[in-house]
Amino acid sequence: MLYAPVPSPEPMHIPDGFLSVTVSVILWGISIIVIAYALKRVNADLGERQIPLMGVLAAAIFAGQMLNFTVAGGTSGHLMGAAIATILLGPWAAVLVMTTVISIQALIFQDGGMLALGANIFNMAVIGVAVSYVAYTTIVSLTSNRKWGVFMGGFLSAWSSIVVTSLAVALQLALSGTSPANLAVPAMAAIHAIIGIGEGLITVGALALVYSTRPDLLKLGQAGPKGGKLVWVIGLLLAIGLAILSPLASANPDGLERVAEQKGFLGIAKGPIYEVIPDYVLPGISNEALATILAGVLGVIIVFGVALAVAYMRRSRQVSGD
Amino acid sequence: MHIHFLDPYQPRLSPVHRLDPRVKFVLAVAFILTTAITPPGAWPVYILLLAIVLAVEILSDLGVGYVLRRSMLAIPFVLAAFPVIFTLEGLTVFSLDIGPWMLTASQPGLERFISIALKSWISVQAAIILAGSTPFPDLLVAMRAVKVPRLLVAIFGLMWRYLFVMVDEAMRLLRARAARSGHADRSDLKPGGKLVWRGRMAGGMAGSLFLRAFERSDRIYMAMAARGYNGEVHSFALPSLSPANWLVLGLSLAVLLILLIISILIFG
Incomplete structure (x- = not known):
């Protein structure tokens, strides 16, 4: 019996070679800024408990990604983890936990590239967490913290984090001139709208267990962290921006191509x-x-x-x- | 049953293994960066890069076969670049007639697709050599040397230490479920329960894994505090690089730089 750590089947971890250098470098820059801020915030909130808590939970998310369930013969659903990490730990700690998971996956298991690591962190640890946070806190406060609101918020935050992350991946591939937006965006969105359901189910299952055994861990909905509003606004802007930008880009791929060419993304015209x-x-x-x-x-x-x-x-x- | 096959590090006595981890880390990143900057269609440069990576594979005693097997991981992603063959405009190379559609492969499209696939394949091999020839604690040292924040490096280190424990836990959960209910790896077996039920069971398992992780981290924190941990990360000062390591670093970077200049001047 070998439950060998298979690379995640969803095309989320971008390998090296698929992103242009410009896109990689810009996303590295953004990720580094977010990580630096998250480190500061988590250090202020958790202090010396930070290292053991973050480290062990990152290991748990990594191991949790092995917990799959049969969807239909041969295929299975499993976890990315950004939503559950955000709900249990709050946005800043979740950024660090997801960054750790994604970095180790790239560095040790070549699940995602090293130069593309900045983009992968941006997609899963920044966008994934921000979108989860917006969806969860909004629904939980709208339903004034009722039980079904927590579960619905969990499902929707998991589903939307997967879908919006996949849109970001598709746009980055299009900006790099790797896949055409009019194919990549609908294809990624369609696949991940289905994969997201599996993520949602697992997240709700996990929340149900935590709700009945350790309800104290679900306090995020009641007392948002300092700066929670800012995260909320940025997350909402990211989600809406990607949701609007990607259909636009997909309807008008030449436009994106033009942007890419003007910015020099597509590499310079080839020499003789x-x-x-x-x-x-x-x-x-x-x-x-x-x-x-x-x-x-x-x-x-x-x-x-x-x-x-x-x-x-x-x-x-x-x-x-x- | 414990999970030890997870660690890709292969102990050998090769020159690549003996190289300082900081040098290896910097060279791997520089190599991947060079590969990324090389313009599409610069075939001679790709061939040289591939020759370099294969030579290091042989030198490292990891075995070309081992590295190649692992490098197949990136293959499914190549599908994402596949459409580019038919969407870029340019000289027609061949046409495919599929029912109502007519797909025309263009020369720039084909060139870019093959370039992406090659770049990705060459880069992933470099990353595999790094992970296969460097124990994880040495990688942490390398990350410290390139100024990754200390806290982050400490979190990485703690994650690695407990990764095997958590994966063992996950495998116990999976084994318990396989013994009792709802999972079927084979397509001819019917899993128990409805789809939603199976999803929630997997979720329950994930939930219990997280709860155990929370509680474990409490115990770990207390154990650390009992031994004098006060939030400071103490680590040894990094030893200075030996002249031989400097030489390898300098020469390799020079070679990569020359390759880069050639590729941009001639093919850019």
């Missing part, structure tokens, strides 16, 4: 490689462009073959040497 290395083509293929690509691929295969051969020889030498 054929002039610099005139013979860098394969003979027998009339289409020069295709020949260049094929030559590139062939080069990769050759390098790869040589590496495998060297590795193999080295191993057999070691075996005979022993």
Whole structure:
């Protein structure tokens, strides 16, 4: 029996290579600012308890992502965790916990890239947490803290955090010129509207248990943290902004493409490689462009073959040497 | 049953393992950054980058096969870049006739798609070498050296220490459920209960995992306080880098810089 830590099936952790350098660097900048502020706030609120609490809960969220349930033969739903972390810990601590989880996933398990880590933190630890916070606090205060309000708030905050995060991912991919907005946005939104239901169900299940055994942990709804209003407003703006921006971008992908080109996101026009290395083509293929690509691929295969051969020889030498 | 297979670190006696973790960390990030900046279609540069990463793999004794197996993780994401083949305008390479649609693959589209896939594959291999050849505590040292906030590094460290404990707990929960009710990994088995019920059960398990984590963190805090912890993170001063490590760092960065300049001058 191996419940090996599989990479999360939802396309949320962006690997390296998919985001342009500009997008990566900007999102790193935003994430660093948010993390720095969250560190300050959590340190003020929790003091010396911060390190053990954050560390162990990050480990719990990581492990909690392994708890899946069968949806239909072969597929399963499971947890991202931003919503449950926000509800139980408040927004700032949740930012730190999610940052820790995502960083370890990237650094150790290559679930998400290192250069793309800033973007992944921005999506899951900043947007995911902010949207969860807005949805949960709004619904809980509207229903004046009744039991069904807590559960409904939990479900909706989990669902909307997944969906809005996926919209952000789609927009970043479009801005980087990796996938066209008119395909990426609807596809991501549709997939995650379904995945979000699984997240919502798990979150409600977790809340139900906490509600009946440790109701004291659910105080966030009653006494919001200092600066909670600010988080609320920013979260709402993020959610609305992404919800409006992404359909717009998807309806008018050329617009986004133009923005991307003007800002230099899409990389500069390619130089005349054929002039610099005139013979860098394969003979027998009339289409020069295709020949260049094929030559590139062939080069990769050759390098790869040589590496495998060297590795193999080295191993057999070691075996005979022993 | 304990979960030890989680840690990707592979103990070996290779030169890559012996390299200072700070040097390795900086070089891995610099390598990935170089790969990211390389413009699409700069095939010779990609080939050189791939050759470098494969050479380090061989040097590290991790085994090319091991790194390749792990590098397959990023493959599903390549789907996200797939449409770009058909949406960029340019020289037509081939056309696909699928029912009512006509998909035209353009040369810039194909070029960008292959570039993205290659970049991603090369970068993930560098990250795998770093994680496979550096024990986690050494990675923490490297993070401290590049000025990641101390508190964050301490949280990372504590998370790693309890990760295996929490994953063991999660596996116990999963085993208990598998013994009693609602989960089926195989598609020909019918899981128990309705979908909503199964979702809430998984949620209950997550909830109990979090409650246990809360209580555990209380105990950990008390144990730390009993041993004199007062919120300060104490750590040893970082030793200075040996001349050999400086040499490796300088030479490697110079090579990456040259590659970068070539790629931008010729293909930019």
